[in-house]
Amino acid sequence: MINELMIIIFAPLLAGVLAWIFDVKGIREGVAIIGAAVPLAYLIQAYQTLASQPSIQYSIVLSGFKFEFILYHLSWVFAMIAGVVGFAAVLGMVSTAKDSYEWLFALMSLTGVYGVFLADDLISFFIFWEIMTFASFMMVLKYNRKASLKYFLLSVLGAYAMLIAIGIIYAKVGAFDFTSVQRVFYQDAMRSVMGSDTLFSRNELLLIFGLFLTAFGVKAGTFPLHVWAPDAYSETNQSYTAMFSGVLSKAGVYGMLVIYILLGTRLMYEFGNIGAAPKFGYVIAFLGGITIIVGGLLAALQEDIRKLFAYSSISQIGYILVGIGVGTALSIEAAIYHAISHALFKGLFFLIVATIIHRTGKTQFKDMGGLAEKMPVTFAMAFVAILSLAGIPPLVGFASKWLIFEAVIHQNMPILGGMLFFGSAIGFVYLIRFTYAVWFGQRPTELDDTKDAPLPLAIAMGILALLNVVFGIAPGIVAGELNKIFGKEIIQGTIWELNLGFGRYNGLFITIWLVVGILIAAVIYFLGAKVRRVPVTDTYQAGNPVTMDYNLTIRRNFFLPLKETLAFWLRMSFDRLYQDIGSWVEDLAETLRHYIYNGNVQAYAWYLAAILIILALWGV
Amino acid sequence: MMVIETALKALLILLYATFVGFMFMGIIRIVTARIHRRVGPPIYQPILDTIKLLSKKSSITHGLIYDFGIIYALGATILALMFIPLGGVSILRAYGDLILITFLLEIPMLGIMFAAMSSGNPWAGLGAQRALLTLLAIQVPLGFAIVALGEFYGTFSTYQIVMAQQSMGWSITSLPLLLAAVAYDLVLQAMFGKEPFDIMIAPGEISLGPMVEFGGKHMGILQIQHAIALFAETLFFSNIFLGGAVITAFASPIINTLATLVVLLIKQTAVLMVAIFIGAIFPRFTIDQAARFYWKWPTIIAAAGAILAAL
């Protein structure tokens, strides 16, 4: 009997390879679904085990490295995110995936992400991190070279940063597994408190922290390393993006948590706190805050449906980082909660986008409109997702956002609080833009025979939408799991209620009273006169007759005034900066090669002479 | 029994809020008229308007969302109302969380936007866009004001804040919250949709923006929603900044409640008056001017308040 953790990690990869080899339509989809379902089943089964014992562990030795894997509450929660959203995304891909290539790499990235979440030592963490990056990169490469290259370079940069950090730690600690690394840093912290000299000097600590921050920041899409995300998220199979943005970005979040787990105490003692929040967390938190604002504003100004949601997920990740950065138990729980809800609604959103693109073949807002009548099911899903992301009670989006708000403001962090509020408003803004341009208004005639979502996509969306609602009405379910991570009741309350002591939120009451209010309104509505359905052209245009020949809907530059207001800030772009650096390097390289390998043998002989002289000076 | 009592209470609150809300709308029109040296309509005029609109004999719809958005807006407003402490008689005051109420006061607009945009009228779209950008603009000072409150009192429960004010005086008597209150009041101006921030419904320019397609009972429901929202927003403001009111001086709870309501009514009217006066004498900002304004002064004031409260 091979170990269940191994099954959880490698089942998707195996399925992917099989699907790739037996490239038969029907078979490969079945295999892939099984490959995505098996880990989920094992995780659900593992829940029973975790109730009795603290963790499940497993380790193997390979090329001199001991690879250790562990499944405990934290990794279980994250793995469940991967499991559910990954499964939904795979279902979606059944409709949208074109060839076995996509199956192979989509499932490979799922394996990678499972590995990252279950890894218990730095090397396997790194290796699965790389696998995840590589697989997702291949998914993008198929669609767009430039975007994929940008993504890969930034990711590999991050990965190498992580590698160096790991190496530095290894050189001092002599071990890779989390427990011993954590122990060493803890002892270090104690030493620094005692005042005796520490194993890692302050600067080394800063270096390691910075390197890790870079590594995880890239994957999470933190400002200013977010530039890859919009292109990469949009230039691939959108069903896959549900996984890409919903799960893979959570690997970066998980990494931030790993920083806490490993270096937390040491950093806290070295750099001190502000209030109850560690100073080093402030870096993360403020980066997160800026990410919220930048991502949100740019999302509002996009003209491409995929890009809008790409930026939106950057912005949402910002929330999670703020929660993590504040660094109290409550705020971290809030952050994980938001990680869950973000995975749920953003996965749902990208599946919706996948449906729209699958059915209409359009990606620009200017080509869409009035689809609500043609795709009612999809629109219903979109409605749930919109309310959830905009943070409308009683949906999961609000519960998690509310937790983050309370956690942050309770720590007396005014600026971050303001950033969060701005973020929620900008969420409204870009969502309405999406709603208006895609679902409402006048429908271009070429979309008149658009069909509704295909069954697999519909099922996938249904799963996620249902979870959105359930976890919103009964937020205590999630809160209970999160409390297990810290082993104490940080969020009290029943399954309906979150009670922080200084603030309460009850999903059930809100639902009830919302229903009551809507009933009252409905009564008034139905007492009124009968309504007559009119076409979209029967609308007031200063008395001008309206026909379908014209575009009644504002589809381009919907937020032009915003653009004008922000004109100054929009002029600076990190994306362009990086591209310039890239081209500089290329030119430099070309010049170098041109001058060094100039094909002139005398020059080569002179090199020899030069080296000889150097040697002589060296020697004598 | 419990349920019936609650339901009765809720109904009473609802009726009271609606009635007072309509009165407020009437007051707005009268006072504005007086400032214009006009006679102005009778104070019950908004009620007549609503009855007329509801009694229209024909009415159109642009689809399911067009109707549902309206209903949702009113429902959400009623929901918000239930969470705001109204002296001692509100239903869910125990769950009246600052953040929650702030969100709840915003979501009716979402419903209206959905309905308006589903009509496909370009002016409705334009109005929605402007309304959203106004929302975006006010969100920053609003957020800072809320943050200041939360940090100052260390709790998010509106009711506890009211109680605290009973003992330690109104919020605006302390500097940080005074700043927050100033910023919040500027925000209220946009929440009421009064000048100078009513570009979203600019009647002459985009013919009421989001409202352009609503007629008959849709508009009537929106009038009711507007009335309740007016009541709720003023009530919220006077609760968190003007000390609310919890009167226990008299023996019988009935009289206590009535006295509470009266006190609250006075405070709400005061809040309303400020808004009217500002609105009556100012011209209209374009949307980017409004955004720049809100992101400059109110934000600075509110942020100062929040930071002071944090220290």
Place this chain on the structure above:
Amino acid sequence: MVDWRLFEPLFEFARRKSLWIVAFCTGCGGIEMPPLMTSRYDLERFGMMPNPAPRMADLFLITGYVTPKTLKRIIITYELQPDPKYVMAHGSCPLNGGVYWDAYNAIKHLDKYIPVDVIIAGCMPRPEAVMDGINKIMEMIEKGTADGWKRYKENYEYYRKNQDELFGEGWREKEARRWIPWLMDRKKEE
């Protein structure tokens, strides 16, 4: 279901007391509206309110002469209004052409195209006269004789015939071509 006839008097009162106006100010009469609205004659006393959107309007003011071009808008705007709706025409031009009685391009009889409840004679009627007309229409609403909207429904063929005679068949679609150029950006892009 509630029997709404009981409330009919209340409704009539409300309708009478809150007339929201769509003012079609193309003619010279447009200049008479500002004094009516502002502090001199303050129409708001009667709960009347200028209102840009026809969807929620009750009273449709046509202030002055009507040309075919404006008539098209008048008809469309009128049809957008929900019942019950009332029309009031200022001046002699809508009544019988007035000074344009022999102009080739002015509509002589507005009530051939839409039902008009009250026509205020005069060229131009002063605000007092207009307010007199408003009183008149309020009385008519009370008596229930302001039934233009019913007549338009009943004799729609008649009105439609006159309109089509004037403009030709399918004029709504045809004419739409040249108007609203700012709505044609999709065409411009391609």
Place this chain on the structure above:
Amino acid sequence: MNLQFASLLIALPLISAFFVPVIKTISRKAVMPFLVIITAVQTGIAAWVFEEVYTGGKPIIIMAGGFKPPVGINLYIGHFAALFVLIIAVAGFFMAVFSMKSIGVEPKDKYAMLFLLLMLGATGMISTGDIFNLFVFMEITAISAYALTAYNKTGEASEGAMKYIVLGGIGSSFFLVGIALIYGSLGTLNMAQIAQLAGNINPTVAQAALALLVFGLAVEAELFPLNAWAPDAYQAAPHPVTAMFSAFVVKAGLYAMVRIIYLLRDTQAFTGILRLVLILGTITVVIGELSALRQTNVKRMFAYSSIAQVGFMAVGFSLGTQAGASAGVFHMVNHAIVKALMFLAVGYVALELGGTSIEDFKGLGKKMPLTAFAITVGAISIIGIPMFNVFWSKIQLILAALKVGKTGVIALILGASLVEAVYYIRLIHTMWFESANGEKVKENFTLGVIMLLLVALIIVIGVFPNAAWNIAQKAAADLYNVSQYIKNVPLLPGVSP
């Protein structure tokens, strides 16, 4: 079976090289098959020796004419030598097979002879235990390499060969001077004895000698800037020869350099030279990668890339720790496999589509899926993606370097490998996702099998690196701890200068 038969590793290619003209007089057609058969036999012997050494755990010492060293010349086939002899033989065999298809230019008999001599030289360089003998073998390798470079009778071929000759000549002459210095001061040419006596050598002489030896070998080992000949030679040489250059000729030079440096560990010059090699290696990596960045000729691009990889190995060895040496050896093995595969594939593409410019690779995935797949796997492996072999050696190397605190160097190298990722990914995208014109090519079965073998090797090592890693560690140990080396060689007692 008598271990002395291992000397066949040297003898077989030599003798058969001289038999080639005879074969030719019998039949022109038989030359190439003869070459293949000889290399196959050589592979068999090498495999046997490998098996013997790694099971027996003791190195095989072959004394010419039974004279004990230092009087007689001895061959020392330790773990490292056994491993690399095997690699040389296998690569030689594959390339011989490839040559049957790829070499159309006459005179093939000369080609076969030079081919065998090249193998002989490399084998000798790796397995000899005598420093002058090393020089001789190096010259054999070099000269046959020059000739093979110029084998395609084109202008650029002769130009590349010319450059190679000039630089190589300078290098080996200085190498000779270095040997002379050593001999003059120690009076012995036997490596073991040199190592034994290295302690009491005059430091100045030691430094000068070491410097000259390193200098001479660095030319063969392609360290910057002594590698200027490499790009032209690689591009101009026949495809199998290029593959062999990259697969073992360079590594033989590198081996010789490292071996000598380690032998003279006891001298003061040791650390200084190590630092020098470290610097050279780093620069080699950086310059190599950067130069490859905008190459439009794929073969030349691979040439630069392999230069950079050699820099990696040099850095690994110059760390001066056991871990570093192991990593270096491991990287040598992996790189030999990958580069053999890639140059083979590129050569094959050039054969089929008539060129190695990037244009010819457009839509290769449609035209020659197998070859494209092979190149892709190789590229991904070189970039250092997990589950492919190079990843392991790279990570071992980096960890070793960081253990001795060389963070800056590592940062530089990793930055350079970012560049590597760029140009390889561009190539992959061009191959698979760009529009192809031209019909599908029927791919040669034998070459396909060879490529698939190598691909399988890459992936197997990538997934289960244990075995390869242990072998590499053993080999590195053989290279690293010199005291063991001295013990292994049965020096004639009492004979000392």
